[in-house]
Amino acid sequence: MAELVFHTGPMDCGKSTLALQMDYTQSQHGRKGRLFTRQDRSGRPAVTSRLGLAREALEVDDSFDFWTFVIRELTTGKRVDYLICDEAQFYLSEQVDQLARIVDELQIDVYAFGILSDFRTKLFPGSQRLVELADRTETLPLGPLCWCGQKGTHNARTIGGQMVTEGSQVAVGDTVGDDEIRYEVLCRLHHRRKVTKAKAKATLSPDPLPFDNEDWA
Ligand SMILES: Nc1ncnc2c1ncn2[C@@H]1O[C@H](COP(=O)(O)OP(=O)(O)O)[C@@H](O)[C@H]1O
Numbered sequence: 089m090a091e092l093v094f095h096t097g098p099m100d101c102g103k104s105t106l107a108l109q110m111d112y113t114q115s116q117h118g119r120k121g122r123l124f125t126r127q128d129r130s131g132r133p134a135v136t137s138r139l140g141l142a143r144e145a146l147e148v149d150d151s152f153d154f155w156t157f158v159i160r161e162l163t164t165g166k167r168v169d170y171l172i173c174d175e176a177q178f179y180l181s182e183q184v185d186q187l188a189r190i191v192d193e194l195q196i197d198v199y200a201f202g203i204l205s206d207f208r209t210k211l212f213p214g215s216q217r218l219v220e221l222a223d224r225t226e227t228l229p230l231g232p233l234c235w236c237g238q239k240g241t242h243n244a245r246t247i248g249g250q251m252v253t254e255g256s257q258v259a260v261g262d263t264v265g266d267d268e269i270r271y272e273v274l275c276r277l278h279h280r281r282k283v284t285k286a287k288a289k290a291t292l293s294p295d296p297l298p299f300d301n302e303d304w305a
């Protein structure tokens with residue numbers, strides 16, 4: 089039986105790396121796949137991992153129809169055994185419905201990868217639909233740590249170094265670099281208290297990180 093599997097976790101937990109590893113492993117066994125992404129950080133239609141791996145992919149925009157695409161591939165004699173769908177949080181919920189139909193009616197495996205929730209802790213529509221429809225939702229076992237040393241679970245957005253809790257849901261960005269808009273993965277406690285690493289450092293210095301300070305812990 090083909091499967092729709094949603095691999096999720098916060099930013100920087102290895103989703104794109106796993107997507108590329110799955111594609112590699114499957115293709116080593118002669119299976120033919122297609123890679124998709126939407127608004128990758130690189131600005132290119134590609135699946136890119138912070139470990140340095142990258143592969144070209146097909147860009148999914150609002151008008152893209154997975155069902156029509158796969159039917160066209162099959163009816164022109166091409167083989168499709170699986171789809172790898174990165175940055176799936178940005179997909180429309182109708183597109184996730186198309187992915188489920190592909191699994192059920194064409195027996196093609198779909199492996200989707202994406203973050204569950206945004207910087208306000210609200211679900212992305214694409215991720216919500218994946219959780220609703222997937223045969224399995226898997227949370228990646230490894231992930232970034234909050235500055236306090238706890239497991240990082242929640243994505244924070246910073247603008248000019250300040251954590252924000254309002255703004256548009258989509259703003260492509262990274263957890264490293266010096267762009268105005270950045271992300272930082274925090275534990276729930278520090279996300280809720282809006283204590284980023286920079287804020288903790290400014291407030292609590294000169295203690296070394298990770299802090300074990302009563303004030304914030
Ligand atoms: N130089 C490095 N050496 C080892 N592992 C690294 C290095 N850089 C990044 N990583 C690993 O890659 C992970 C991020 O992978 P990536 O696929 O880009 O994440 P995601 O797609 O979930 O945002 C990090 O959590 C870390 O485990």
Ligand SMILES: Cc1cn([C@H]2C[C@H](O)[C@@H](COP(=O)(O)O)O2)c(=O)[nH]c1=O
Binds near residue numbers: 205206208
């Ligand atoms: C939390 C959050 C993230 N994004 C963007 C930022 C990145 O471009 C991607 C996540 O990429 P990753 O491969 O998982 O690191 O999503 C966003 O647009 N809005 C948000 O709230």
